[in-house]
Amino acid sequence: MFRAACLQVNAGTDLIENIAAALSLARSAAQDGADLILMPENVSMMEWGRGAILEAAHSEEEHPALGSFRDLACELAVWIHCGSLSIKLGGSRVANRSYVISPKGRVSAWYDKVHMFDVDLGNGQKYAESSTFSAGNEVVLADLPWGKLGLTICYDLRFPYLYRALAKSGAFFITVPSAFTKITGDAHWHILLRARAIETGCYIFAPAQTGDHGKKRKTYGHALIVNPWGEVVCDAGTKPGFVISDICVNQVTSARSRIPSLSHDRELLVPS
Numbered sequence: 150m151f152r153a154a155c156l157q158v159n160a161g162t163d164l165i166e167n168i169a170a171a172l173s174l175a176r177s178a179a180q181d182g183a184d185l186i187l188m189p190e191n192v193s194m195m196e197w198g199r200g201a202i203l204e205a206a207h208s209e210e211e212h213p214a215l216g217s218f219r220d221l222a223c224e225l226a227v228w229i230h231c232g233s234l235s236i237k238l239g240g241s242r243v244a245n246r247s248y249v250i251s252p253k254g255r256v257s258a259w260y261d262k263v264h265m266f267d268v269d270l271g272n273g274q275k276y277a278e279s280s281t282f283s284a285g286n287e288v289v290l291a292d293l294p295w296g297k298l299g300l301t302i303c304y305d306l307r308f309p310y311l312y313r314a315l316a317k318s319g320a321f322f323i324t325v326p327s328a329f330t331k332i333t334g335d336a337h338w339h340i341l342l343r344a345r346a347i348e349t350g351c352y353i354f355a356p357a358q359t360g361d362h363g364k365k366r367k368t369y370g371h372a373l374i375v376n377p378w379g380e381v382v383c384d385a386g387t388k389p390g391f392v393i394s395d396i397c398v399n400q401v402t403s404a405r406s407r408i409p410s411l412s413h414d415r416e417l418l419v420p421s
Contacts, residue, residue, distance in 0.1 A: 151295050153185045153322075154178035154393040155356035156232075157372040157385040160195040161363065164205065167193045168214050170389070172221055178391050179225040185293065185396075186225075188218075188232035189356040189372070190245070190303045190326045196235075197364050199281045206235040206243045215248060215256075223254040228293060232326040232356060233262065233302050242283045247300050247326065249291040257292065260300035261285025264308055270332050274365070278304075288314050295398050296321035299351070303327040306341050309348060316349035316411055321401045323351045328358035334369020339381065347379035350405035352396055359387050377404035 156174045160167040171193070175186045193214035196205045209215065218231045229250040236244045245262040263286065265279040288311065291298045299315030299322065306325050315323055323345065329338055346353045352375065359370030372385035374394050383392035405411060 150398070151184040151396050152182045152393060153187065153352075153354055153374065153396050154181070154183035154391050155187045155354055155372040155374060155385070156189060156192075156391045157357050157359050157370055157389055158189055158192060159360040159362070159389050160189075160191060160193065160358060162194065162196055162201075162205070164194055164213060167195075168217050171214075172217060174389070174391050175221055175229070176225065178393055179227055181393050183227060183393055185228045185230070187230040187324055187354050187356045188326060189358045190233045190328045191235070191358065192232035192326075193234055195328065195358065195362045195366070197366060202235060202243060202281050203237075203241060206237045208237045209246075212236065218248070219250055219254040219256070222250040222252055226252045228252060230291075230298070230324055230326070230354075238283055243281055244285070245278070245282050245302060247302060247324070249293075249298065249300070258289055258298075258300065260287070260289040260302070262302040262305065263287075263311065264304045266304040270330065274330065274332065288318060290315065290318055290320055293322075295396070296401070299323040301325055303329065306345065309345065312345045312349050312351075313411070316351055320349070320351055321398060322396070323349065323353055325353060325355040326357075327355060329369045331367040331369050334371065338369055338371055339373070342373055342375050343379045343381065346375040346377055348410070350377045350401055350408070350411065352377055352401065357385065359385075359389060377401050
């Protein structure tokens with residue numbers, strides 16, 4: 150048994166303010182007994198447009214948020230999943246990268262978002278992440294004291310094969326740090342998160358961005374913790390804050406023993 154907290158923030162374009170907001174919420178979560186604190190996608194910066202994103206990104210070695218979160222993990226003696234940060238790569242490319250930080254402030258795992266959000270939602274809302282970000286290509290798990298944590302980010306949620314691969318590789322918990330749009334969140338957020346939990350028999354931790362970020366960009370909120378049976382344990386609603394819950398690892402083995410679908414894969418003939 151351990152306690153996990155998912156943060157919900159309304160990040161803007163001021164790096165220092167965004168980091169300070171995340172640090173404050175994380176300290177409050179730790180005071181409530183959190184052993185694992187999870188942050189949303191783009192926790193330190195919600196920029197728009199290729200030029201602005203490139204200008205705001207930092208190298209891993211120089212990123213102020215990563216340094217602050219490593220120090221915070223040491224200060225609080227907790228595990229921290231820092232959502233995602235924009236990390237400068239060689240040339241003019243950026244990675245949307247998650248980090249898992251140990252209570253000693255060490256990076257124990259990192260993951261680059263695999264699936265790029267290239268969509269046209271209508272009403273002038275277009276997104277083209279692949280024009281700026283380099284996609285990852287690896288399934289990544291982090292070893293925690295309570296079991297393996299599978300890493301995903303936001304749009305990855307729509308690709309069940311990644312979640313099945315994580316579960317079959319040993320994940321008991323899966324992260325989905327997100328900045329889900331208001332439009333897609335209203336339609337699909339709860340349904341998809343519950344489905345991924347049911348399909349994998351994993352706990353799903355989904356910290357979230359929420360509210361108005363300027364330039365007609367609105368995110369859905371509703372940071373969730375979903376148990377392995379697909380039940381929503383807690384929902385943060387639409388205001389900044391956090392949700393926290395006791396996590397019973399035995400619920401993973403219980404759900405999987407009741408419906409052992411992870412062991413029921415079949416080879417299929419695909420039409421040529």
